[in-house]
Amino acid sequence: xxxxxxxxxxxxxxxxxxxxxxxxxxxxxxxxxxxxxxxxxxxxxxxxxxxxxxxxxxxxxxxxxxxxxxxxxxxxxxxxxxxxxxxxxxxxxxxxxxxxxxxxxxxxxxxxxxxxxxxxxxxxxxxxxxxxxxxxxxxxxxxxxxxxxxxxxxxxxxxxxxxxxxxxxxxxxxxxxxxxxxxxxxxxxxxxxxxxxxxxxxxxxxxxxxxxxxxxxxxxxxxxxxxxxxxxxxxxxxxxxxxxxxxxxxxxxxxxxxxxxxxxxxxxxxxxxxxxxxxxxxxxxxxxxxxxxxxxxxxxxxxxxxxxxxxxxxxxxxxxxxxxxxxxxxx
Ligand SMILES: NC(=O)c1ccc[n+]([C@@H]2O[C@H](COP(=O)([O-])OP(=O)(O)OC[C@H]3O[C@@H](n4cnc5c(N)ncnc54)[C@H](OP(=O)(O)O)[C@@H]3O)[C@@H](O)[C@H]2O)c1
Numbered sequence: 001x002x003x004x005x006x007x008x009x010x011x012x013x014x015x016x017x018x019x020x021x022x023x024x025x026x027x028x029x030x031x032x033x034x035x036x037x038x039x040x041x042x043x044x045x046x047x048x049x050x051x052x053x054x055x056x057x058x059x060x061x062x063x064x065x066x067x068x069x070x071x072x073x074x075x076x077x078x079x080x081x082x083x084x085x086x087x088x089x090x091x092x093x094x095x096x097x098x099x100x101x102x103x104x105x106x107x108x109x110x111x112x113x114x115x116x117x118x119x120x121x122x123x124x125x126x127x128x129x130x131x132x133x134x135x136x137x138x139x140x141x142x143x144x145x146x147x148x149x150x151x152x153x154x155x156x157x158x159x160x161x162x163x164x165x166x167x168x169x170x171x172x173x174x175x176x177x178x179x180x181x182x183x184x185x186x187x188x189x190x191x192x193x194x195x196x197x198x199x200x201x202x203x204x205x206x207x208x209x210x211x212x213x214x215x216x217x218x219x220x221x222x223x224x225x226x227x228x229x230x231x232x233x234x235x236x237x238x239x240x241x242x243x244x245x246x247x248x249x250x251x252x253x254x255x256x257x258x259x260x261x262x263x264x265x266x267x268x269x270x271x272x273x274x275x276x277x278x279x280x281x282x283x284x285x286x287x288x289x290x291x292x293x294x295x296x297x298x299x300x301x302x303x304x305x306x307x308x309x310x311x312x313x314x315x316x317x318x319x320x321x322x323x324x325x326x327x328x329x330x331x
Contacts, residue, residue, distance in 0.1 A: 005289045008033035008053065008061050008091070010082050011073035012045040015096060019071055020049045022281025029285060035061035058082045062089025069288060071123070072096055075165050076172030077327060080105040083120070087112045092119035094288050097185075098177045101325055103311040110304045119291055121284075121299045122307040124185045128283035131257035131274045132189075135241070135248055139190060143264040145245030148223050150187045152239040154179040154255060155212065155230035166231050167207045169325055173231075174209035176202070176314055176323075180229030182255045183239075184310050185302070187217055187225035190241055194309050196220050202321045205232070215317055256280050 007023060009016050012034060023029045033053025036042040042054040055061040061070065062085045069092040072082045079100045086093045093113070099106050099122040113120035126132060139147060156179070158166045167173045188194070197218030205211035212230035219225075228235075239254035240247060245265040250257050258276050263269040291299050298304045318324070 004028055004030050005292060006030050006032045006066055006068045007285070008035065008064060008067040008070045009045075009073055010035045010058050010061060010070060010086075011078075012036045012041045013073065016045065016071075016073040017048075018279060019073060019281045019285070020045075022279050023285055024049075025278035025282050026285060026289070029289060033061055033064050033067050058085040059089070062086045062091055067091060069094065069119070069292060071285075076101060076177055077170070077325075080109055083109050084112055087116055087118050087120070090116070090118070092288070092292060094121050094123050094284065096123045097125075098122075098172075098181045098314070099307045099311055101172050101177070102328065103308055103315050106308040106311040110308055113297065113304070117297065119288070119297050120304060121288060121291070122302055122310075123284055124182070124302050124307075125281055125284040126182055126255045126257065127185060127189055127301050128287045129257050129274070129276075129280060130283070131250070131260055131272070134272060134274070135250070135257075135260060136189065138248055138262060138264075139241065139243075143245070143266070144241070144243030144247055144262075145265070146221075146223075147190055147241055147243045149242040150190050150225040150227075150239070151242070152183040152186050152225070152254065153228040153235055154182050154237050155228060155233050155235035156237070157234045158231050160232075162207050167205070167209060167211075169208045170327075172325055172327075173207065174323065175212055175229040175231045176210050176215075176317060178229075178231060179255075180210075180213060180215070180227065180317075181310065181314065183215075183225070183227035183229060184217075184313055186239055186254070187227065188306055188310055188313075191219055191223060191225070193219065194313060195225070198313065198316050198320070200317050200320055202323070204321065204323060208323075210321065210323060213317075213321075217313070
Protein backbone atom coordinates (compact mmCIF):
# COMPACT_ATOMS: atom_id res chain seq x y z
CA UNK A 1 0.00 0.00 0.00
CA UNK A 2 1.49 3.34 -1.06
CA UNK A 3 1.78 6.31 1.33
CA UNK A 4 -1.25 7.87 -0.27
CA UNK A 5 -4.33 5.68 -0.57
CA UNK A 6 -6.08 6.17 -3.87
CA UNK A 7 -9.87 6.24 -3.87
CA UNK A 8 -12.50 5.74 -6.53
CA UNK A 9 -16.19 6.62 -6.13
CA UNK A 10 -19.16 5.00 -7.87
CA UNK A 11 -22.08 7.44 -8.18
CA UNK A 12 -22.08 11.22 -8.50
CA UNK A 13 -25.04 12.17 -6.31
CA UNK A 14 -25.51 13.78 -2.90
CA UNK A 15 -23.42 11.46 -0.77
CA UNK A 16 -20.67 11.06 -3.37
CA UNK A 17 -20.15 14.83 -3.12
CA UNK A 18 -20.15 14.75 0.69
CA UNK A 19 -17.66 11.91 0.79
CA UNK A 20 -15.35 13.59 -1.73
CA UNK A 21 -15.34 16.69 0.51
CA UNK A 22 -14.57 14.49 3.52
CA UNK A 23 -11.66 12.83 1.73
CA UNK A 24 -10.22 16.22 0.84
CA UNK A 25 -9.25 16.88 4.49
CA UNK A 26 -7.17 13.70 4.71
CA UNK A 27 -3.54 14.27 3.68
CA UNK A 28 -2.95 10.60 2.99
CA UNK A 29 -5.99 10.12 0.74
CA UNK A 30 -6.46 11.03 -2.89
CA UNK A 31 -9.57 10.77 -5.00
CA UNK A 32 -8.33 9.51 -8.37
CA UNK A 33 -11.39 8.08 -10.13
CA UNK A 34 -15.15 8.34 -10.41
CA UNK A 35 -17.74 6.18 -12.17
CA UNK A 36 -21.15 7.24 -13.36
CA UNK A 37 -23.85 5.88 -15.63
CA UNK A 38 -22.96 8.65 -18.07
CA UNK A 39 -19.71 10.18 -19.30
CA UNK A 40 -21.17 13.68 -18.85
CA UNK A 41 -21.82 13.15 -15.18
CA UNK A 42 -18.42 11.55 -14.56
CA UNK A 43 -16.76 14.49 -16.33
CA UNK A 44 -18.75 17.05 -14.32
CA UNK A 45 -17.85 15.38 -11.02
CA UNK A 46 -14.26 14.96 -12.22
CA UNK A 47 -13.99 18.68 -13.01
CA UNK A 48 -15.42 19.65 -9.62
CA UNK A 49 -13.00 17.51 -7.60
CA UNK A 50 -9.98 17.45 -9.91
CA UNK A 51 -10.39 13.75 -10.62
CA UNK A 52 -8.77 12.47 -13.80
CA UNK A 53 -10.07 8.87 -13.88
CA UNK A 54 -13.59 9.23 -15.30
CA UNK A 55 -15.45 6.02 -16.01
CA UNK A 56 -18.80 4.85 -17.30
CA UNK A 57 -19.97 1.97 -15.14
CA UNK A 58 -18.62 0.20 -12.07
CA UNK A 59 -16.72 -2.47 -14.05
CA UNK A 60 -14.67 0.11 -15.87
CA UNK A 61 -13.65 1.79 -12.61
CA UNK A 62 -12.91 -1.62 -11.05
CA UNK A 63 -10.37 -2.14 -13.82
CA UNK A 64 -8.51 1.11 -13.08
CA UNK A 65 -5.08 0.08 -11.83
CA UNK A 66 -4.54 3.39 -10.05
CA UNK A 67 -7.37 2.74 -7.58
CA UNK A 68 -6.82 1.04 -4.20
CA UNK A 69 -10.29 1.30 -2.69
CA UNK A 70 -13.76 2.14 -3.99
CA UNK A 71 -16.58 3.94 -2.19
CA UNK A 72 -19.98 2.75 -3.45
CA UNK A 73 -22.44 5.69 -3.38
CA UNK A 74 -25.33 4.46 -5.51
CA UNK A 75 -28.96 3.54 -4.67
CA UNK A 76 -29.49 0.63 -2.25
CA UNK A 77 -30.40 -1.82 -5.01
CA UNK A 78 -27.03 -1.26 -6.73
CA UNK A 79 -24.86 -1.85 -3.65
CA UNK A 80 -24.45 -5.59 -4.06
CA UNK A 81 -23.70 -5.50 -7.80
CA UNK A 82 -21.31 -2.54 -7.53
CA UNK A 83 -19.49 -4.10 -4.58
CA UNK A 84 -19.09 -7.45 -6.35
CA UNK A 85 -17.79 -5.71 -9.49
CA UNK A 86 -15.14 -3.91 -7.44
CA UNK A 87 -14.14 -7.03 -5.52
CA UNK A 88 -13.88 -8.91 -8.83
CA UNK A 89 -11.53 -6.16 -10.00
CA UNK A 90 -9.35 -6.69 -6.91
CA UNK A 91 -10.43 -3.49 -5.12
CA UNK A 92 -11.13 -2.94 -1.44
CA UNK A 93 -14.66 -1.55 -0.89
CA UNK A 94 -16.47 0.85 1.42
CA UNK A 95 -20.17 0.44 0.59
CA UNK A 96 -22.87 2.92 1.62
CA UNK A 97 -25.57 2.01 4.11
CA UNK A 98 -27.81 0.07 4.06
CA UNK A 99 -25.19 -2.51 3.14
CA UNK A 100 -27.68 -3.85 0.54
CA UNK A 101 -31.32 -4.96 0.39
CA UNK A 102 -31.36 -8.11 2.54
CA UNK A 103 -29.20 -10.54 4.50
CA UNK A 104 -28.84 -12.95 1.61
CA UNK A 105 -27.26 -10.20 -0.53
CA UNK A 106 -25.06 -9.17 2.41
CA UNK A 107 -23.83 -12.74 2.88
CA UNK A 108 -22.92 -12.91 -0.82
CA UNK A 109 -20.90 -9.69 -0.60
CA UNK A 110 -19.09 -10.85 2.53
CA UNK A 111 -18.37 -14.27 1.05
CA UNK A 112 -16.87 -12.68 -2.05
CA UNK A 113 -14.62 -10.34 -0.03
CA UNK A 114 -13.43 -13.17 2.21
CA UNK A 115 -12.83 -15.53 -0.70
CA UNK A 116 -10.72 -12.90 -2.46
CA UNK A 117 -8.96 -11.70 0.70
CA UNK A 118 -10.12 -8.11 0.15
CA UNK A 119 -11.25 -5.45 2.60
CA UNK A 120 -14.96 -4.65 2.79
CA UNK A 121 -16.93 -2.41 5.14
CA UNK A 122 -20.43 -0.90 5.32
CA UNK A 123 -20.24 2.91 5.38
CA UNK A 124 -22.13 3.34 8.66
CA UNK A 125 -20.24 6.60 9.25
CA UNK A 126 -21.96 7.32 12.59
CA UNK A 127 -19.98 4.57 14.32
CA UNK A 128 -16.66 6.10 13.21
CA UNK A 129 -17.06 9.47 14.97
CA UNK A 130 -14.82 10.14 18.01
CA UNK A 131 -17.99 10.69 20.07
CA UNK A 132 -19.12 7.13 19.30
CA UNK A 133 -15.69 5.78 20.30
CA UNK A 134 -16.29 7.54 23.64
CA UNK A 135 -19.75 5.96 23.93
CA UNK A 136 -18.22 2.51 23.43
CA UNK A 137 -15.49 3.29 25.98
CA UNK A 138 -18.01 4.39 28.62
CA UNK A 139 -20.21 1.32 28.10
CA UNK A 140 -17.22 -1.05 28.20
CA UNK A 141 -15.90 0.58 31.38
CA UNK A 142 -19.12 -0.34 33.17
CA UNK A 143 -19.63 3.30 34.24
CA UNK A 144 -23.36 3.20 33.44
CA UNK A 145 -23.77 -0.37 34.68
CA UNK A 146 -25.55 -2.96 32.58
CA UNK A 147 -27.27 -1.43 29.57
CA UNK A 148 -31.01 -2.17 29.72
CA UNK A 149 -32.49 0.16 27.09
CA UNK A 150 -31.52 1.91 23.87
CA UNK A 151 -33.90 4.58 22.55
CA UNK A 152 -33.28 6.00 19.11
CA UNK A 153 -35.29 8.05 16.66
CA UNK A 154 -34.23 8.96 13.14
CA UNK A 155 -37.20 10.64 11.48
CA UNK A 156 -37.26 13.39 8.89
CA UNK A 157 -39.58 14.65 6.16
CA UNK A 158 -38.43 14.20 2.58
CA UNK A 159 -40.05 15.75 -0.49
CA UNK A 160 -42.88 13.79 -2.10
CA UNK A 161 -40.94 12.12 -4.96
CA UNK A 162 -42.54 8.73 -5.53
CA UNK A 163 -39.88 7.78 -8.08
CA UNK A 164 -36.96 8.89 -5.91
CA UNK A 165 -34.60 6.78 -3.81
CA UNK A 166 -36.54 7.21 -0.58
CA UNK A 167 -40.07 6.34 -1.67
CA UNK A 168 -39.62 4.04 -4.64
CA UNK A 169 -39.74 0.31 -3.82
CA UNK A 170 -37.93 -0.42 -7.10
CA UNK A 171 -34.90 1.40 -5.65
CA UNK A 172 -35.16 -0.20 -2.18
CA UNK A 173 -36.86 2.80 -0.56
CA UNK A 174 -38.51 3.13 2.85
CA UNK A 175 -37.62 4.52 6.25
CA UNK A 176 -36.20 1.32 7.69
CA UNK A 177 -33.51 0.84 5.06
CA UNK A 178 -32.80 4.54 4.71
CA UNK A 179 -32.62 5.74 8.32
CA UNK A 180 -33.93 2.94 10.57
CA UNK A 181 -30.65 1.20 9.79
CA UNK A 182 -28.84 3.82 11.94
CA UNK A 183 -31.03 2.91 14.92
CA UNK A 184 -30.40 -0.78 14.45
CA UNK A 185 -26.66 -0.29 13.98
CA UNK A 186 -26.60 1.69 17.24
CA UNK A 187 -28.50 -1.05 19.12
CA UNK A 188 -26.19 -3.67 17.62
CA UNK A 189 -23.12 -1.63 18.65
CA UNK A 190 -24.39 -1.29 22.23
CA UNK A 191 -25.59 -4.86 22.78
CA UNK A 192 -23.04 -6.61 20.52
CA UNK A 193 -25.55 -9.27 19.58
CA UNK A 194 -28.77 -9.85 17.69
CA UNK A 195 -32.17 -9.47 19.30
CA UNK A 196 -34.10 -12.61 20.21
CA UNK A 197 -37.49 -10.91 19.90
CA UNK A 198 -38.66 -8.34 17.36
CA UNK A 199 -41.96 -6.51 17.37
CA UNK A 200 -42.78 -3.63 15.07
CA UNK A 201 -45.41 -1.63 13.31
CA UNK A 202 -45.14 0.40 10.12
CA UNK A 203 -47.25 2.66 7.98
CA UNK A 204 -46.76 1.51 4.40
CA UNK A 205 -47.69 4.51 2.28
CA UNK A 206 -48.99 5.05 -1.24
CA UNK A 207 -45.83 3.75 -2.91
CA UNK A 208 -45.79 0.61 -0.75
CA UNK A 209 -42.72 1.42 1.34
CA UNK A 210 -42.66 2.17 5.08
CA UNK A 211 -43.07 5.92 5.55
CA UNK A 212 -42.69 5.45 9.26
CA UNK A 213 -42.17 2.65 11.70
CA UNK A 214 -41.53 1.81 15.32
CA UNK A 215 -39.75 -1.33 16.36
CA UNK A 216 -38.91 -2.89 19.71
CA UNK A 217 -35.99 -5.29 19.79
CA UNK A 218 -35.74 -7.61 22.79
CA UNK A 219 -32.52 -9.27 23.93
CA UNK A 220 -31.85 -12.53 25.78
CA UNK A 221 -31.26 -10.77 29.12
CA UNK A 222 -34.44 -8.70 28.92
CA UNK A 223 -32.73 -5.59 27.54
CA UNK A 224 -34.69 -3.56 24.97
CA UNK A 225 -34.13 -1.23 22.03
CA UNK A 226 -37.02 1.11 21.19
CA UNK A 227 -36.49 2.49 17.70
CA UNK A 228 -38.42 4.84 15.41
CA UNK A 229 -37.74 5.86 11.83
CA UNK A 230 -39.61 8.01 9.33
CA UNK A 231 -39.11 9.68 5.97
CA UNK A 232 -42.28 11.81 5.93
CA UNK A 233 -42.32 13.07 9.54
CA UNK A 234 -40.02 15.67 11.02
CA UNK A 235 -38.56 15.04 14.48
CA UNK A 236 -35.57 15.47 16.77
CA UNK A 237 -33.09 12.76 15.90
CA UNK A 238 -31.91 11.75 19.34
CA UNK A 239 -30.63 8.59 20.97
CA UNK A 240 -30.12 7.46 24.56
CA UNK A 241 -28.52 4.46 26.21
CA UNK A 242 -29.87 3.67 29.67
CA UNK A 243 -28.00 1.43 32.10
CA UNK A 244 -28.56 0.20 35.64
CA UNK A 245 -26.20 2.90 37.01
CA UNK A 246 -26.47 5.78 34.55
CA UNK A 247 -27.04 6.83 30.98
CA UNK A 248 -25.58 8.35 27.83
CA UNK A 249 -27.69 10.72 25.74
CA UNK A 250 -26.70 11.55 22.16
CA UNK A 251 -28.52 14.76 21.23
CA UNK A 252 -29.75 15.73 17.75
CA UNK A 253 -28.37 14.70 15.32
CA UNK A 254 -27.23 11.45 16.94
CA UNK A 255 -26.14 10.05 13.57
CA UNK A 256 -23.39 12.69 13.28
CA UNK A 257 -22.55 12.93 16.96
CA UNK A 258 -20.47 15.85 18.18
CA UNK A 259 -21.50 15.81 21.84
CA UNK A 260 -22.84 13.37 24.37
CA UNK A 261 -24.38 13.78 27.84
CA UNK A 262 -23.24 11.26 30.40
CA UNK A 263 -24.54 10.44 33.89
CA UNK A 264 -22.82 7.73 35.90
CA UNK A 265 -23.28 6.51 39.47
CA UNK A 266 -20.09 8.43 40.37
CA UNK A 267 -20.82 11.73 38.61
CA UNK A 268 -23.53 14.27 37.97
CA UNK A 269 -24.75 14.71 34.41
CA UNK A 270 -21.95 16.17 32.27
CA UNK A 271 -21.51 17.06 28.63
CA UNK A 272 -18.57 15.86 26.49
CA UNK A 273 -17.97 17.79 23.27
CA UNK A 274 -15.86 16.65 20.35
CA UNK A 275 -14.21 18.91 17.80
CA UNK A 276 -15.24 17.62 14.40
CA UNK A 277 -12.57 17.63 11.73
CA UNK A 278 -13.95 17.87 8.21
CA UNK A 279 -17.58 17.03 7.48
CA UNK A 280 -17.45 13.71 9.36
CA UNK A 281 -17.18 11.41 6.34
CA UNK A 282 -13.41 11.65 6.80
CA UNK A 283 -13.69 9.46 9.93
CA UNK A 284 -15.02 6.43 8.08
CA UNK A 285 -12.48 6.98 5.28
CA UNK A 286 -9.69 7.21 7.87
CA UNK A 287 -10.87 3.97 9.48
CA UNK A 288 -10.79 2.21 6.09
CA UNK A 289 -7.27 3.48 5.45
CA UNK A 290 -6.10 2.42 8.93
CA UNK A 291 -7.39 -1.09 8.18
CA UNK A 292 -5.79 -1.19 4.73
CA UNK A 293 -2.42 -0.10 6.11
CA UNK A 294 -2.59 -2.66 8.92
CA UNK A 295 -3.61 -5.43 6.56
CA UNK A 296 -7.03 -5.87 8.23
CA UNK A 297 -9.75 -7.25 5.94
CA UNK A 298 -12.54 -5.80 8.08
CA UNK A 299 -13.01 -3.06 10.64
CA UNK A 300 -13.37 -3.76 14.36
CA UNK A 301 -15.82 -0.84 14.50
CA UNK A 302 -18.25 -2.58 12.17
CA UNK A 303 -17.26 -6.18 11.45
CA UNK A 304 -18.81 -7.82 8.41
CA UNK A 305 -20.80 -10.36 10.45
CA UNK A 306 -22.39 -7.38 12.22
CA UNK A 307 -23.47 -5.83 8.92
CA UNK A 308 -25.04 -9.15 7.95
CA UNK A 309 -26.74 -9.33 11.37
CA UNK A 310 -28.17 -5.82 10.90
CA UNK A 311 -29.60 -6.86 7.52
CA UNK A 312 -31.04 -10.03 9.11
CA UNK A 313 -32.82 -7.96 11.77
CA UNK A 314 -34.24 -5.68 9.06
CA UNK A 315 -35.37 -8.75 7.05
CA UNK A 316 -37.35 -10.01 10.07
CA UNK A 317 -38.89 -6.59 10.64
CA UNK A 318 -39.96 -6.26 6.99
CA UNK A 319 -41.27 -9.83 6.95
CA UNK A 320 -43.62 -8.93 9.82
CA UNK A 321 -44.93 -5.96 7.81
CA UNK A 322 -45.20 -7.93 4.57
CA UNK A 323 -42.83 -5.50 2.84
CA UNK A 324 -41.16 -7.41 0.02
CA UNK A 325 -39.21 -5.43 -2.57
CA UNK A 326 -39.98 -6.10 -6.27
CA UNK A 327 -36.51 -7.57 -6.86
CA UNK A 328 -37.06 -10.02 -3.99
CA UNK A 329 -40.22 -11.46 -5.52
CA UNK A 330 -39.62 -14.76 -7.28
CA UNK A 331 -40.80 -15.39 -10.86
N1 LIG B 1 -24.04 8.04 4.94
C1 LIG B 1 -24.90 9.00 4.76
O1 LIG B 1 -24.92 10.00 5.47
C2 LIG B 1 -25.84 8.91 3.61
C3 LIG B 1 -26.64 10.03 3.28
C4 LIG B 1 -27.44 9.94 2.15
C5 LIG B 1 -27.49 8.78 1.43
N2 LIG B 1 -26.74 7.69 1.80
C6 LIG B 1 -26.78 6.44 1.01
O2 LIG B 1 -26.04 6.67 -0.18
C7 LIG B 1 -26.65 6.06 -1.31
C8 LIG B 1 -26.89 7.12 -2.38
O3 LIG B 1 -27.73 8.13 -1.85
P1 LIG B 1 -27.69 9.64 -2.40
O4 LIG B 1 -28.46 10.44 -1.44
O5 LIG B 1 -26.33 10.04 -2.74
O6 LIG B 1 -28.54 9.46 -3.73
P2 LIG B 1 -28.49 10.36 -5.07
O7 LIG B 1 -28.17 11.77 -4.74
O8 LIG B 1 -29.72 10.07 -5.83
O9 LIG B 1 -27.24 9.76 -5.84
C9 LIG B 1 -27.18 8.41 -6.23
C10 LIG B 1 -26.28 8.29 -7.45
O10 LIG B 1 -26.24 6.92 -7.84
C11 LIG B 1 -26.17 6.83 -9.27
N3 LIG B 1 -27.22 5.91 -9.75
C12 LIG B 1 -27.02 4.72 -10.32
N4 LIG B 1 -28.18 4.14 -10.65
C13 LIG B 1 -29.16 4.98 -10.31
C14 LIG B 1 -30.58 4.94 -10.40
N5 LIG B 1 -31.23 3.90 -10.92
N6 LIG B 1 -31.28 5.99 -9.92
C15 LIG B 1 -30.65 7.04 -9.37
N7 LIG B 1 -29.29 7.12 -9.26
C16 LIG B 1 -28.56 6.10 -9.72
C17 LIG B 1 -26.34 8.24 -9.79
O11 LIG B 1 -25.07 8.67 -10.21
P3 LIG B 1 -24.75 8.67 -11.78
O12 LIG B 1 -25.84 9.45 -12.43
O13 LIG B 1 -23.43 9.31 -11.84
O14 LIG B 1 -24.72 7.24 -12.23
C18 LIG B 1 -26.79 9.08 -8.64
O15 LIG B 1 -26.26 10.36 -8.65
C19 LIG B 1 -27.92 5.38 -0.77
O16 LIG B 1 -27.64 4.03 -0.55
C20 LIG B 1 -28.18 6.08 0.56
O17 LIG B 1 -28.79 5.24 1.51
C21 LIG B 1 -25.92 7.77 2.86
